[in-house]
Amino acid sequence: MSTEAALRLLPIQPHEFDSLLAGFEYEHDISEVSNTTAFDTRVDARDLRSCVVCGKKAVGGLHPGVKRAHIIGRTEDVLWDFLKRRGHVPHFAKSVVHEPRNGINLCVAHHDDFDGYRFFIRWIPPAQLFVFINFSQTQDLERFHGKVVILDPKHKHSPFPASFLIQEMRTRGFHPWCTDRPFPRPLSTSYTVDDPGRGGVADLGGDSETEVGFGGSGGMGRLGGSDGAASSSGEPPSTGINQEYLVLGNPFQDPELLESMRREWQQLPNWKSANIEGLTWEGTAEENARRYIDLVGVSSH
Template identity: 40%
Template sequence: MEWTPSPFNLLDGNPFQYSDHTISTISGTEAFKSGIQTRGADLCVICGFSQPRSLYYCHIIPRVECDTWQAMKDSGFVPAAAKSVMHEARNGIRLCATHRAYFDTHCFYIRWIPERRRFVFINHSQSEELEVYHGRAINLPEYDDRLPFHGAFLFHEMRVRGHWPLYEDRAIPLPISWVHWIDEGGNRGHSRRRRRGPDGRGHRGRARSRSHRSRARSRGRGRGRGGDGYNQDPSALEALKKSFAEQPNWRASVMEGTSWEGSANENAAKWRKLNRIDP
């Protein structure tokens, strides 16, 4: 049994549906690094690598793209109350040097699969070194209010698809399993302390060689359709942006960016409005 991560069919409802739960901890001054550390247990979310000298706090939308971030705010892909592109923890993930290089060179993307409630690694570039992770759930706990914004992952996915325009959507096996160092109960194993990835290579952060890029591109030539498919239908895009605003990470960001200097009754009214609770 397989499932293929094609572009979202946004007219079928909210593709990012979560169950309701209370936002219990709000911090208006949480730093980028501490927010990611708290969420991901200071491990590479892909391979579980845990050596601090080879771990990086990585921006999903590059930290220099202030204009892109502002456009995403203005267009409703991330909350207007979100911190800057450089300081927003929900624009970041923890990666080892190797997977940081692959992420920054658009070799893979991370897709939230609502039916399975897991974030899944998609090796869209078909890189041999990444295939061991393809179709597996990574270390991003779906219940955390500091999860990366879905809009940030969507933008990165569109860039990956654009980087490999002739590559088909790839099927993944069902049911979805965790990456190898996490057991089926979601518990992290001892393999997170390893110094090398499953391909036996060190984490020195080197991107793919020219010969590998050449092989990968030649494999993709003539294969099916490419592109992101998200800009074809304005109503679909609006449905997608509406679904972003319903997520706990979005609501937490809005609450962090809200002033609570009013009276108790005023603040209670703000809280009810933000959480869409009738008075």
């Protein structure tokens, strides 16, 4: 009998992965699979498997039409650790790959625009909203400029604003000749949400009482009337004599503003949730209670 024929007749012996011969072990870490699944599940649950910009919903099959995007790249561990040390991301946050607060759902088109640094998303603290900025002035994206993307800021897995800020700075670097442009307030959402399961995030558009004017010290931008005083970089459309506009600036050019933003990020529900999830609870009951109070900031009474 030939060697080839003998090999074909060899019985197949079932083995557990951990009992395979040396060199044939299953190398994929099971915890890696679990963490990746948790990332996918939590991002999908938060965004309802819909693009946060245009609302396109994922469909079944090999081409769902909506993808999960990492805000900071999945291989950027060094940057992620740096943000933790700077206090821009919680110390107990998961890895850059597995942290759901570093991910969003985007349709194929907007995923390409996001990775191509054509737009960025900015967190507006006083309004408690995430806003779409078409910094590259791409024509197809102009209808979303200054609109609120559908991300619930009160959700425990809401994206970390610092992740978006890093992506913003890269977008600014890709378009050095583009400048900040005004957009009108009150803010409206980038698309209409009909699904009541979103828990009220359809109402993120604000109203005439929403304070999104950030003039003065510690401000995020400038407001102006319809005469164009809001910015020298672009003339806002004339829609009324009392129309107000918001212009975002580069926070890295204002250290005091950046520091105030960092302090505000640490008060958000997602920050506290990330720290709670990262606790190991290896100490005594008293030690764990003290750690919980220190991280979350609740009273012991």
